[in-house]
Amino acid sequence: MKKLLFSLFLGLLAFQAAAEVRVVATVPNMGMLARAIGGDAVQVTVLAPPDRDAHYLEARPSMMAALRRADLLVAVGAELEVGWLPAALQGAHNPRVRPGRSGYFEGAAQVSLIQVGGAADRALGDVHPAGNPHYYFDPLRMAEVGHALARRLGEFDPANADRFEANAERFAERAREEVERWRSQADGAPGAVFYHKDADYLTELLDVPLLGYLEPLPGIPPTARHLRELVSTLRGREGVIIHADFQPAEGAEFLARELGWTAQQFPNQVAIDGDKGDYFALVQRWVEAFTN
Amino acid sequence: MKHLMLWAMAGIFFASAATADEPSIGELMRKIEALEEREQERQARIDRLEAELAAERDRQEREPRREREPATTPAPSSMVGTGPQRDPLDPVPARQRAAPAATGEVTSGTAFNPAISVILDTTYAHFSSEVEEPPGFDFGHGHGHGHGHGGHGHGISEGFNLREAEITFTGTIDPYFDMMVMASVTSSDIELEEAFITTRALPAGLQVKAGKFLSDVGYINKQHIHDWFFVDQPWMRELMFGDEGLSEVGVQLSWLAPTTTYTRFGIEVLEGNSAGIANFEGGGRHEMVTVLPGANNEPQRNRWRADKNLRDRDGPRLFTGFVKWAPDLGFDHAIQLGAFGGYGRVWQNEAGHSSGRLETWDGNSEFIGGDFVYKYSRGGVMGHGNFVLQAEYVYRRIDAEYQSRQFTDFSTLTLTGPANDPDIRNQNWRQDAFYTQGVYGFAPRWNAGLRIDGVGLTNRAFDDGRDTLGRRGMLDDLGASWRYSGQITYAPTEFSRLRGQISYNDYDDGHSAWQFMLQFNMSLGVHGAHAF
Numbered sequence: 001m002k003k004l005l006f007s008l009f010l011g012l013l014a015f016q017a018a019a020e021v022r023v024v025a026t027v028p029n030m031g032m033l034a035r036a037i038g039g040d041a042v043q044v045t046v047l048a049p050p051d052r053d054a055h056y057l058e059a060r061p062s063m064m065a066a067l068r069r070a071d072l073l074v075a076v077g078a079e080l081e082v083g084w085l086p087a088a089l090q091g092a093h094n095p096r097v098r099p100g101r102s103g104y105f106e107g108a109a110q111v112s113l114i115q116v117g118g119a120a121d122r123a124l125g126d127v128h129p130a131g132n133p134h135y136y137f138d139p140l141r142m143a144e145v146g147h148a149l150a151r152r153l154g155e156f157d158p159a160n161a162d163r164f165e166a167n168a169e170r171f172a173e174r175a176r177e178e179v180e181r182w183r184s185q186a187d188g189a190p191g192a193v194f195y196h197k198d199a200d201y202l203t204e205l206l207d208v209p210l211l212g213y214l215e216p217l218p219g220i221p222p223t224a225r226h227l228r229e230l231v232s233t234l235r236g237r238e239g240v241i242i243h244a245d246f247q248p249a250e251g252a253e254f255l256a257r258e259l260g261w262t263a264q265q266f267p268n269q270v271a272i273d274g275d276k277g278d279y280f281a282l283v284q285r286w287v288e289a290f291t292n
Numbered sequence: 293m294k295h296l297m298l299w300a301m302a303g304i305f306f307a308s309a310a311t312a313d314e315p316s317i318g319e320l321m322r323k324i325e326a327l328e329e330r331e332q333e334r335q336a337r338i339d340r341l342e343a344e345l346a347a348e349r350d351r352q353e354r355e356p357r358r359e360r361e362p363a364t365t366p367a368p369s370s371m372v373g374t375g376p377q378r379d380p381l382d383p384v385p386a387r388q389r390a391a392p393a394a395t396g397e398v399t400s401g402t403a404f405n406p407a408i409s410v411i412l413d414t415t416y417a418h419f420s421s422e423v424e425e426p427p428g429f430d431f432g433h434g435h436g437h438g439h440g441h442g443g444h445g446h447g448i449s450e451g452f453n454l455r456e457a458e459i460t461f462t463g464t465i466d467p468y469f470d471m472m473v474m475a476s477v478t479s480s481d482i483e484l485e486e487a488f489i490t491t492r493a494l495p496a497g498l499q500v501k502a503g504k505f506l507s508d509v510g511y512i513n514k515q516h517i518h519d520w521f522f523v524d525q526p527w528m529r530e531l532m533f534g535d536e537g538l539s540e541v542g543v544q545l546s547w548l549a550p551t552t553t554y555t556r557f558g559i560e561v562l563e564g565n566s567a568g569i570a571n572f573e574g575g576g577r578h579e580m581v582t583v584l585p586g587a588n589n590e591p592q593r594n595r596w597r598a599d600k601n602l603r604d605r606d607g608p609r610l611f612t613g614f615v616k617w618a619p620d621l622g623f624d625h626a627i628q629l630g631a632f633g634g635y636g637r638v639w640q641n642e643a644g645h646s647s648g649r650l651e652t653w654d655g656n657s658e659f660i661g662g663d664f665v666y667k668y669s670r671g672g673v674m675g676h677g678n679f680v681l682q683a684e685y686v687y688r689r690i691d692a693e694y695q696s697r698q699f700t701d702f703s704t705l706t707l708t709g710p711a712n713d714p715d716i717r718n719q720n721w722r723q724d725a726f727y728t729q730g731v732y733g734f735a736p737r738w739n740a741g742l743r744i745d746g747v748g749l750t751n752r753a754f755d756d757g758r759d760t761l762g763r764r765g766m767l768d769d770l771g772a773s774w775r776y777s778g779q780i781t782y783a784p785t786e787f788s789r790l791r792g793q794i795s796y797n798d799y800d801d802g803h804s805a806w807q808f809m810l811q812f813n814m815s816l817g818v819h820g821a822h823a824f
Contacts, residue, residue, distance in 0.1 A: 049623035052671045056786075059824055060626045060667075061554035061618030068497055068548050078398040083786070087821035090470075091556075093548040095493040099397045100467070108398040122787065130398045147347065162336070169343060219785065221673055221736060248673050248736075 021156045024070040024097070026081050027054050028269040029136040029279065030107065034074050036276040037149050037167045041160045045070070047088070050269035053246050054080055055126065055219070059087035067092035070103065071156055074149065077106030078113060078133035102155060108133055110148035111141040114200060126219025137268070138201035139179055139283060143172035171276060178280050182206055182287045189290040190238035193230065193255065195222075195247040198268055199286060208290050211239050214251040222251030231258045242289050244268040264289045406463030406471075407818035411518050413455040413811065417448050420806035426773030427800045428723060428751045429531045447535065448524055448809060454479055458516065460819070468493045474516070485516070485536070497548040507538040508546070508558055509614050509632035510684050511663040519822065521680070522779050523793045523809045526727035527745040532659065532686045534566040538634075541565075542608060554618040554628075564609025569657050569688065570636035575604025578642070578650050578705070598705040601695065602640050602654050609638040618824075626667045628824065633660040639690050648699040649708065653719065655692025661685050665824075675733040675783070683728035687750065691720040694755070717757040724750045737783050745775040748800060771800040787815045 020043040025031035031046040038044070045066045048054050054076065067073065067088055075081055089098060096103035113131025120129040135141045150168035154161030183206055191209030192199070197218060203210045211234060216226035234255075241252045241263040249265060256263035266285050270278040424430075448455070456476045464470050474486040488503030506514045512529055514537075529537045546558030564570035578600045586592035612634035621627060636657040643651040663684040670677030696715035697705035707714035726749070731741035751770040759766045777795040795807040 049671075052623070052669075056674075058667070058669065059821060061616075061628055061824055062620035062626065064548065064824075065552060065554040065618075065620065069550055069552075075397075083821050085821070087823045090490070091548075091823060093494075093497040093499045093546070095495070098492060104397070106397045113398065122785075126785070147344075162340070165340060165343075169347070172347060246671055 021153060022069055022071045023074055024066050024072070025074045026076055026085060027136075028272050028274055029142075030074045030076060031272070032270045032274050032276065032279050033107075033142060033146055033149060033171075036171050036279075037146050037164050038153055039163065039167060041157055041163070042153065046272050048269075050267055050271055050274075051246050053244075054269075055083060057081075057084045059084040059091065061091070063088040064091040064093075067097055068094050070094060070097050072103050072105060072152065073097040075104075075106045076133055076136060077108030078130045078135075079128055080108075080133035102152070105149060105152050107142075107145040107149075108135065111135055111144045114204065115197070125215070125217025128218075132197055132200055134198040135201050137199055137283060137286070138205050139175035139280065140172075140205065141201065142279075143168070143175040146171045174276065174280065178284070179205065182284070186287055186290050190240070192239060192290055193234070193241045193261075195243035195252065198244065199242065202283065202286060206287065206290070209239075211237070214241075214243065214247075214255065221248065227251055227254055227258075230255060234259055240264065240289055240292055242266065242286060262292060264292065406461040409460045409815060409817035409819035411458040411460070411516075411813065411815045411819070413458070413517050413813045415448055415453045415455055415523060416810040417450050417453065418808045419450055421803070423797060423805050423807060424799070424803065426527070426531070426747050428721075428748050428753065428768075428770040429773075447530075448807075455517065458485065458518065464492070465489065485539070497550060499546050499548075501544040501546075502542070504539065504541045505544070506536075507540060507560055507562070507612055508544065509538060509560075509612050509634065510661060510686070511628070511630060511665050511682060512684060513537045514823075518813055518815060518819075521729065521731045521739075521741050521781070522743055522777055523791055523811045524777075524795075526684070526725075526729075526743070527747045527775060528684055528686055528725040528727050531568060531747055532688055532723075532725050533568045538566050538569065538612075540570075540610060542610075553620060554616070556616045558614050560610075560612045560634075561608045562610040562612065563607035564636055564638060566610070569634065569639070569659055570610040571639055571641055572605075572609060573600070573602050573640040573642050573652075575602055576600060578644060580644065580646075580648060580699070582648075594702060596648065596699045596702050598699065598703055600642065600650070600652060601697075601705075602642070602652055603638060605638045610634060610636045624669055624671075626665075626669075626824070628663075628665045630663040631661070632663070634658070639692060641692075650697050650699075650705055652695050652697075653692040654695075655690060655720075657688065657690045659686055659688045661687060667824075670733075672733065672736065674736040675739060676736040678733040678739075679730070681728075681730045683726065685724065685726040687722075687724040689720065689722050691718065693717070694719045694757075713758060715757070717755060719753065719755045721754075722750050722752045723748060731779075738781065739783070740780045741778070743775075743777040743779075745777070746772055748772045751800075773800045774798045787819075789813050 020041055021038065023034045023038065023042045023044045025034050025044055025046050027048045028046050028050045031044045034042055034044045047063045047066065048057055063084075075085060095101065098104060099106070108131065113133070113135060115128070116131040118124070118127055118129050120127065146168040147165075150164035153164045186206040186208050189206070189208045191211040192203065193212045193214065194210070195214045197213065200210065202208075212230050214222045214227070214230070216223050239259070239261055241256055241261055243249070243252050243263070243265055245265055245267045249263070252263035252265070255261070266289070267282060270282055456478050458474060458476050460472065460474045462470070462472045468491060469489045470492055471489045472486060473484070476483050476485040484504055486505050488501050488505040491500045494500065508514055512520070512526060513533065525537070540562035542560055542562035544558055544560040546556055549555040549557070565572050577597050580596040582594045582596065583591050584594055612632065614630060614632035616628055616630040618626065618628040639653070639655050639657040641653040661684065663682070665682045666680070668679040672678070694715075694717055696708045698708050700706045707716055709715035725747040727743060727745045729741055729743035731739050733739045748770055749772045751772065753768040753770070755766040756764065757766065758764050775795055775797045777793055779791055779793040781789055781791040783789040789812070791811040791813070793809045793811070795809070797805045797807065
């Protein structure tokens with residue numbers, strides 16, 4: 001009997017060692033990264049669908065159920081998910097993935113952010129004084145996050161640590177190549193107007209002039225007055241208008257009509273099970289749109 | 293087993309002794325192999341470090357002007373296994389992990405201060421005629437005395453009303469506890485609406501909440517004014533539990549099952565003071581002061597004092613339990629179903645009259661109910677296209693012993709009624725309440741909703757005494773009262789909302805009233821994310 005128990009125990013240990021790391025990613029782009037680094041040693045669940053604005057989700061019970069069973073939470077961070085992730089974590093009853101624990105991984109804490117330290121004043125809209133959280137449009141920063149994620153995954157699964165690091169390096173290599181290519185591709189791009197501050201990292205990376213936002217203030221939908229102002233300042237210039245699929249098209253279309261520019265709409269997250277290739281293809285579509 | 297271990301130990305001893313004496317060729321070969329392996333490992337490590345160094349150099353070249361904070365360069369590998377002793381309180385070693393900031397979050401919250409928010413709620417109301425408690429639901433409310441909790445309530449009176457400024461502090465105490473304190477400030481009063489701690493680090497999906505909190509029974513009970521879709525709360529919450537819902541001091545233990553579908557169980561042990569379900573008067577004496585003519589017709593002050601004959605039970609007096617279940621319906625749809633119940637071991641009430649008569653009730657109570665929420669999220673701009681449907685039902689029973697007594701001298705209360713059939717008898721109530729409401733975001737920033745309140749679908753009061761014709765057992769079977777409400781809300785951002793509401797009250801006694809209400813509700817500061 002005791003022998004049986006002992007072998008059962010050994011079996012359990014072996015099973016535990018072989019088990020995949022259960023990763024919960026807040027948005028599909030982070031899920032993509034977790035899969036790219038973890039490969040088949042991780043099992044990834046994504047909380048938010050790609051066609052939703054990650055600022056404005058609601059904590060749902062299914063998120064809590066997923067977090068309850070998670071080993072590692074991979075978030076964008078910098079308060080992008082502040083409207084729902086804390087509530088989901090509170091309801092998840094899982095101390096391992098709380099901020100401060102090894103099961104909490106926030107990409108924003110691994111890279112330097114831009115637009116840090118703005119006034120924490122909501123008269124300025126839905127501001128992020130901790131920095132712009134949309135760094136996932138910068139593949140080089142994503143590669144840095146990838147390296148950090150590889151180290152963290154290695155803590156959960158030391159046997160695969162080298163593999164994770166190799167995967168992170170492969171991702172970083174690909175990112176360097178793509179960015180190199182995009183830089184020459186976007187060279188001389190006339191500039192772009194976006195809906196929200198969600199492509200700022202990309203324009204900075206590729207030195208593309210950022211001509212304005214359709215939102216008068218972050219989180220405030222376009223107003224007629226603001227659009228007219230944009231038209232008057234941008235008239236006579238060359239440029240393109242790009243916005244994400246979940247952002248309404250009316251303002252973009254109005255501006256395009258008035259200025260004679262093209263307005264284009266793309267996803268800003270990969271599909272729910274998207275991989276590395278999908279991610280680079282996604283960013284590439286935005287890059288191509290700069291010179292379109 | 294002991295033998296086995298002895299033999300094993302002996303085996304190990306002899307084996308090691310043997311190898312120490314005379315290493316065989318095989319042994320040496322193995323050692324060499326091991327050394328080679330180690331060398332390979334070392335080479336791989338060097339390669340890896342070189343790759344990392346190259347990546348680091350590349351990164352620094354790419355952004356030389358950017359400051360790199362120490363917090364952004366985690367070194368978790370050196371942390372593994374070097375932490376302090378395992379803490380029995382801390383199954384997931386928080387201290388060991390606390391050092392590298394890379395597990396932290398980037399936040400604008402100020403260092404150690406709790407998050408603070410102030411929510412201001414102001415209403416304007418006009419009623420076509422008096423708004424009253426539905427028939428059968430006026431006790432525990434109507435006798436405006438002796439309840440010891442003259443709270444601000446959430447009732448709405450006519451004219452302009454600053455309902456409350458809700459001041460909330462939330463934060464993390466230490467690795468083991470979170471705290472939330474919510475004070476409701478009105479122009480005349482400050483009251484702690486909630487003040488509780490929750491555990492952060494309990495294993496196995498357990499969580500404990502302790503302090504003063506809104507019970508987790510049902511769906512809307514736990515919500516504050518700010519979360520309601522209507523200006524006022526459903527009758528169910530107000531009449532079955534209390535003006536502020538089931539809000540009690542106590543302890544809650546809940547468990548989230550490790551299943552793919554959300555399943556949460558909880559039990560609560562509560563003090564028991566809520567007017568609707570656990571009204572408590574306590575023991576002690578009933579007092580009355582009169583001024584009567586003295587011997588020379590001068591006014592003389594008299595103090596009447598006698599035991600109330602109510603049980604003086606210490607808490608906990610109320611016990612509840614709940615279960616919530618929510619299947620995963622994808623990203624657009626969410627459903628949560630709940631069932632709950634509770635037992636109040638003391639339910640008391642008293643009514644003193646200026647004639648010197650005292651009526652008392654002393655008994656217990658029980659409730660049981662269910663709740664349903666469905667949410668559809670279309671992903672439109674500012675709530676456009678979202679839909680919420682929710683419904684709840686509660687059934688309540690109260691069984692109490694009724695006594696009617698009269699002061700016969702300054703210190704004696706004597707039962708009223710004929711000597712062979714004094715006024716002491718059992719009374720009980722069987723009542724229920726439900727509401728259902730739907731809210732639809734018909735445009736960005738706008739939503740509109742309809743709500744139906746029904747109370748007293750079951751509304752029986754039974755008294756086992758004799759009626760005027762001498763028959764035993766009096767049954768008072770009242771009907772249901774209904775309220776129909778419609779609201780329209782404009783929310784410029786998630787932090788501000790303006791709302792108009794019209795309600796039509798259709799009481800069982802034939803009385804009816806229209807209510808017209810306007811509300812603004814504004815949230816300033818760092819307000820925590822909303823639970824489902």
